[in-house]
Amino acid sequence: METITQYADTKNHLEERIRSLEEERSALQRDIESLNEAITIKTLERNAAQLERQVLAFKEEKLGLIEQIGRLSSDDAGSP
Numbered sequence: 001m002e003t004i005t006q007y008a009d010t011k012n013h014l015e016e017r018i019r020s021l022e023e024e025r026s027a028l029q030r031d032i033e034s035l036n037e038a039i040t041i042k043t044l045e046r047n048a049a050q051l052e053r054q055v056l057a058f059k060e061e062k063l064g065l066i067e068q069i070g071r072l073s074s075d076d077a078g079s080p
Helices: 002-078
Strands: none
16 A cells, blocks of 8 residues: 555656646746847847937938038139
8 A cells, every 4th residue: 555655646746846847847938938029129129229320320421411512502603
């Protein structure tokens, strides 16, 4: 009888351990998915910020060139 009880206890312990490990595995998988999503979002945010800075720089450069053309045009208009 003791052997049967011992086997039952061992079986219950192993089943409990397996359930616990499966739950931990699922939680870790969810955490990993969440962390990967966070990395994707952070990367996209960084890329968007870089593009915004580049666009702003181009806009400023364009405005400067337009102003320079305006100055050159007004200089040409004043020349005989």
